[in-house]
Every structure is written in structure tokens, then in C-alpha cells.
Amino acid sequence: MHTDILESLLVSTHRLTRTAAQATGSTTPSAQWRTLSILATDGPMRIGELAAASRVTQPGMTRLLTTMVEEELVSRIADREDSRAWLIVITKKGAAALAEWRAQLAETMRPWFGALSDEEWASLATTAALLESRLGADSAAVAS
Numbered sequence: 001m002h003t004d005i006l007e008s009l010l011v012s013t014h015r016l017t018r019t020a021a022q023a024t025g026s027t028t029p030s031a032q033w034r035t036l037s038i039l040a041t042d043g044p045m046r047i048g049e050l051a052a053a054s055r056v057t058q059p060g061m062t063r064l065l066t067t068m069v070e071e072e073l074v075s076r077i078a079d080r081e082d083s084r085a086w087l088i089v090i091t092k093k094g095a096a097a098l099a100e101w102r103a104q105l106a107e108t109m110r111p112w113f114g115a116l117s118d119e120e121w122a123s124l125a126t127t128a129a130l131l132e133s134r135l136g137a138d139s140a141a142v143a144s
Contacts, residue, residue: 019112020105028101031056031064036073036090036098044077044087073097 021030031054038053039045045053051061065088068074073094079085090098116124 016109017105020109023108024104026101026104029064031060032068032073033098033101035061035064035068036094039074039088039090040095040098044089046079046085046087050088068094 021033034054035050038050042053047061047065048058050065051058054061056064065074069076071093072091074088075091076086077089079087113124
């Protein structure tokens with residue numbers, strides 16, 4: 001398998017995201033955007049599942065969610081399968097904030113990519129589509 005290419009892709013995408021986030025000057029914790037992204041992609045989750053998906057401790061996630069609930073970015077809903085448990089769900093306000101953040105990240109990166117040719121843009125579009133197809137709904141099953 002072409003692990004060197006995958007490694008390069010992982011390193012580059014992490015660096016791209018980190019560079020874009022720093023360039024915005026935002027002080028919002030990256031854990032908040034990661035949490036909203038997970039909920040937007042995977043749907044409602046229990047706090048423990050969300051903490052594991054976000055790679056933070058459950059107490060850390062609980063603290064983060066307290067702020068996010070206060071800001072109405074997420075809400076708690078009853079878990080139909082277990083009346084003692086709660087699910088965390090992204091709100092319309094949270095989804096809008098996430099969309100705005102992603103647009104801001106993309107706009108911030110414009111100077112780094114402004115000189116790309118049409119062919120290079122097409123290559124990026126193909127790569128983005130390929131990544132999305134590989135990281136779709138079945139990616140959790142592949143990872144386990």
C-alpha cells in the first residue's frame with residue numbers, strides 16, 4: 001500500500017487546518033469546532049462516545065459541552081434507548097456557526113492557493129471528492 005502518500009496527505013491536511021485556524025486569529029478552542037464537526041457528520045451522540053470521537057477525556061468534554069450548551073451550539077436530548085442517558089445534538093445555531101467557521105477557514109487560505117491553475121484546482125477537487133468518498137458513513141466500520 002502507498003503508506004508514504006497517505007502519511008504525506010495526513011501531515012499536509014493537519015498542517016493546512018492548523019495554519020488556516022491560526023491565520024483567522026480566532027480564540028475559539030479547536031475542540032469546539034471538532035465537536036461540532038463530529039455531531040454534524042455522525043449525528044447525536046452520548047457524551048462518552050463524543051469524548052472518544054474527539055479524543056478528549058469525558059470530564060473535558062463535559063466542561064466543553066457546558067459552554068456549548070450555554071451558547072446554544074448544542075443541546076441535550078433524551079436517549080430513547082436509555083432513559084438515564086442524554087444525547088448531544090448540534091443545533092441550527094451550531095450548524096450555522098460551523099458553516100461560517102469553515103467558510104472563514106477557506107477564505108483565510110485563499111492567498112496560499114490563489115495562483116493555482118485550473119488543472120491544479122481540478123486535481124484538488126478530485127482529491128477532495130476521493131477523501132469524502134473514503135470517509136463517508138462506513139469509515140467508522142473500517143476503522144474498528
